[in-house]
Amino acid sequence: xxxxxxxxYEKRPNLRSSVLRQAVPLYPxxxxxxxxxxxxxxxxxxxxxxxxxxxxxxEQARPADDAxxxxxxxxATADSTRTLYTREGYLTCNILCTPTLKQSxxxxxxxxxxxxxxxxxxxxxxxxxxxxxxxESFDISFTAGYEFMKAPDAKKKxxxxxxxxxxxTFPRFLLPGRFxxxxxxxxxxxxxxxxxxxxxxxxxxxxxxxTYMWTNDRxxxxxxxxxxINVVDVNDLDASFLMVNNSGPDGExxxxxxxxxxxSFTTQFIGGLSFGYSYNNQRKNLxxxxxxxxxxxxxxxxxxxxxxHMFFSPARDKDYYSxxxxxxxxxxxxxxxxxxxxxxxxxxxxxxxxYGGVAMAYGNSSSVPFDRQFYCGGSNGMRxxxxxxxxxxxxxxxxxxxxxxxxxxxxxxxxxxxxxxxGIIHGATFFDLGNIWYIRENPKEYSDDAVFRFDRFYKQLGxxxxxxxxxxxxxAVLRLDWGIQLHNPN
Numbered sequence: 083x084x085x086x087x088x089x090x091y092e093k094r095p096n097l098r099s100s101v102l103r104q105a106v107p108l109y110p111x112x113x114x115x116x117x118x119x120x121x122x123x124x125x126x127x128x129x130x131x132x133x134x135x136x137x138x139x140x141e142q143a144r145p146a147d148d149a150x151x152x153x154x155x156x157x158a159t160a161d162s163t164r165t166l167y168t169r170e171g172y173l174t175c176n177i178l179c180t181p182t183l184k185q186s187x188x189x190x191x192x193x194x195x196x197x198x199x200x201x202x203x204x205x206x207x208x209x210x211x212x213x214x215x216x217x218e219s220f221d222i223s224f225t226a227g228y229e230f231m232k233a234p235d236a237k238k239k240x241x242x243x244x245x246x247x248x249x250x251t252f253p254r255f256l257l258p259g260r261f262x263x264x265x266x267x268x269x270x271x272x273x274x275x276x277x278x279x280x281x282x283x284x285x286x287x288x289x290x291x292x293t294y295m296w297t298n299d300r301x302x303x304x305x306x307x308x309x310x311i312n313v314v315d316v317n318d319l320d321a322s323f324l325m326v327n328n329s330g331p332d333g334e335x336x337x338x339x340x341x342x343x344x345x346s347f348t349t350q351f352i353g354g355l356s357f358g359y360s361y362n363n364q365r366k367n368l369x370x371x372x373x374x375x376x377x378x379x380x381x382x383x384x385x386x387x388x389x390x391h392m393f394f395s396p397a398r399d400k401d402y403y404s405x406x407x408x409x410x411x412x413x414x415x416x417x418x419x420x421x422x423x424x425x426x427x428x429x430x431x432x433x434x435x436x437y438g439g440v441a442m443a444y445g446n447s448s449s450v451p452f453d454r455q456f457y458c459g460g461s462n463g464m465r466x467x468x469x470x471x472x473x474x475x476x477x478x479x480x481x482x483x484x485x486x487x488x489x490x491x492x493x494x495x496x497x498x499x500x501x502x503x504x505g506i507i508h509g510a511t512f513f514d515l516g517n518i519w520y521i522r523e524n525p526k527e528y529s530d531d532a533v534f535r536f537d538r539f540y541k542q543l544g545x546x547x548x549x550x551x552x553x554x555x556x557x558a559v560l561r562l563d564w565g566i567q568l569h570n571p572n
Contacts, residue, residue, distance in 0.1 A: 086110045096184070097131060101216050101253065105129055108175055114139075121265065126179060128266040129217040129253050133182035142172040185210050194229075199241070201229035213250075222248040231281060238281040245276035255294060268295045282323035283347060285316045301365065305358040310380070312352040313408070319347055339527075346452045351408040354382030369425070376419045380454075383412030387445050402446050413450045415441040417492075429502040437463075437494040442521055456492035456518050458544070463494055464514050465565030466546025472572070473518035474532035476542040479572040489518030491534045493543070500552065508552040512563070515545035517571060542571045 083089075084099035086109045105125040107118045119137055126135045151170040190205040207223035227243035252269045255261055269292065276287045291310045297303045324344065325335040338344070361375040387410075390403040402409055417439030424432045441450045459467035474489045494516030503509045519534035519542075531542075548565035 096181075096212060096215060097217060098215050101129070104254070106177065108177075114173060122177070125266055126177070128268075130211055130219050130251075131181060131217040132179045134180045136178045138176045138178065139173045140176070142174055144171070182211065184212050198232050199229045200232065201227060201241075203227035203243070217253045219251040220249075221251075222246070225276075241281060242279045243277065245274065247274040248272070255296075256292075257294075261296075265297045266295075269293070270295065282320040283316060284318040285314060285347075288313045288315070301363045302359065302361045305356075307356045307358075307380075310352075310354055310356055310382075312350075314350045315408075316347050316349050323347075345449065349408050350451060351405055351410040352382050352451060352454075353386055353405075353410065354380060354384070356380035369428075371425055372423045374419075374421045374423075377417075379414075379416040381414045383410050383446055386410050387412055390446075410446055411443070411451050412445040412447045413441060413443040413454065415439070415450065415454055417456075429500075429508065431500045433496075433498045433500065435494075435496040437492070437496075437516075439492045440521065441490045450490060452488065455488035455490065457488045458492065458494065458516055458518050461561070461563060463496075464516055464544065464546060465512065465548055465563050466514065466567040467544070467565075472516075472544050472570075474528065475517065475519050475534070475539075476531045476571040477529055479570075487518065489532075490521035491519045493517065493539070498550075503551075506554045508554060510550035510552060510563075511548070512550065512565075513545065513547050514565070515543045517543050543569075544571050545569050 085103050087099070087103055087106065089099055089102060105128075106122050107125070108122055123135055123137055126132055152167045153170050154165050154167055156165065186209045188205075188207045188209075190207070192203045192205075194201045194203070203225065204227070205223055205225045207221065210220045212218065213220040223246070225243065225245040225247075227241075229241040231239045231241070249270055249272045251271075253267070254269065255264070255267045256269045261267055271292050272290065274287075274289050278285050278287070289310075289312045291307055293305055293307045295303070295305045322335075324338050324347070326338045357379050359375075359377045361373070364372040364374070386405055387403065390405070394403065396403050404410065417437070419435065419437045421433065421435040426432055439456050441454060441456065443450045457470040458464045458472040460469035464472055470487050473487045494514070496512065496514045498510055498512040500508060500510045517539075519539065520528060520532050521534055523530065523533055544567070546565045546567045548563055550561065550563040553560040553562075
């Protein structure tokens with residue numbers, strides 16, 4: 083017995099009683115509340131320790147000598163002044179849960195071919211869902227990959243990759259104090275290291291972070307990542323990799339002016355915090371109208387920059403600060419996505435989506451890190467373009483060897499009509515419009531047509547249409563889209 087819970091185990095107790103009490107908001111001699119029952123079910127399943135849960139109520143028999151007690155209530159009638167009465171009774175609540183497997187091991191094998199590379203990657207993962215008897219989930223995975231390049235003129239034909247990723251999730255906040263009004267609080271600590279030995283460079287990607295996640299009692303979920311550190315250490319970079327053939331005045335190779343390549347292969351330190359919010363009311367009416375909202379905001383380098391300015395000075399002959407000998411990034415990034423699904427029949431639906439994002443570097447950085455910039459194109463956006471081939475603004479298509487068109491501002495809108503075809507096969511027709519821009523002028527690197535201006539951005543939007551097929555196999559939906567450009571601003 084623990085604080086109103088009679089806990090019965092089939093085997094030796096493996097889960098602490100305090101964890102169960104925190105997940106069950108039902109107490110003896112309380113008035114029945116269906117919202118609390120639903121919360122108890124969702125909180126129990128959110129622990130990740132049970133594979134099924136059922137909450138059953140049984141009406142207790144009334145003793146023969148029990149006096150009739152009546153309680154009043156307001157009925158669902160037009161006359162709100164009418165008071166109704168019912169005889170008071172008692173219920174027994176039984177919560178029946180089946181634990182899932184405590185430990186599991188998985189093996190993933192992946193084969194790939196990209197350009198002239200053939201590769202094989204293996205991942206070995208282990209998970210313990212109750213490592214400290216508090217429904218803590220521990221995950222660790224090891225990855226090893228090998229690629230072979232078939233090009234006969236390649237200087238080095240082999241590439242290897244090794245990595246380890248580990249995470250520990252707690253079903254509570256690792257913070258002082260009590261958070262009674264917070265639903266399903268979780269804390270996740272993550273660490274990862276990945277080493278890549280490619281034909282033209284070697285680099286090590288390291289990351290560490292801690293995330294707090296929770297929900298409210300309706301349809302919203304939140305995440306706060308107060309510590310988010312990423313380090314990209316690039317070494318043994320072959321200079322010929324960044325050279326462009328026949329681009330010099332005498333037809334000789336010279337260093338590329340491609341910002342993507344130059345910035346992607348420099349050592350970087352990114353340390354900051356981020357916040358995420360999502361709203362989805364699909365559970366309220368399954369198969370009906372639904373609204374989905376996602377908002378993300380992150381900033382990097384501010385705390386480090388404050389400490390650096392307070393106690394240190396830039397290194398000699400440098401106009402920027404560094405930490406551990408690495409120039410750290412300082413920027414702000416935010417994006418918002420709003421989508422709405424309107425059912426026009428049992429299966430037919432009209433879905434619209436609006437997306438906007440902005441990023442800005444300042445202080446210790448001259449540009450936002452490449453992987454935090456925005457791009458257009460691909461299967462989840464402008465489907466008439468391949469990824470990173472639309473934009474910026476209305477500059478002429480640069481025809482680079484690499485798809486590198488990224489920017490600081492992104493606007494996008496999508497409209498899609500979905501309809502049944504036959505059985506599990508559904509069809510879709512869609513229309514997309516959008517583009518990306520830089521937020522600041524920089525005449526030395528790009529023209530003014532690549533900069534976002536309120537008085538002309540709508541003239542620089544690209545748009546496409548297309549058709550699609552959806553294969554609904556219940557546990558997943560396979561999607562195939564064919565997009566065709568209607569207007570290319572480049």
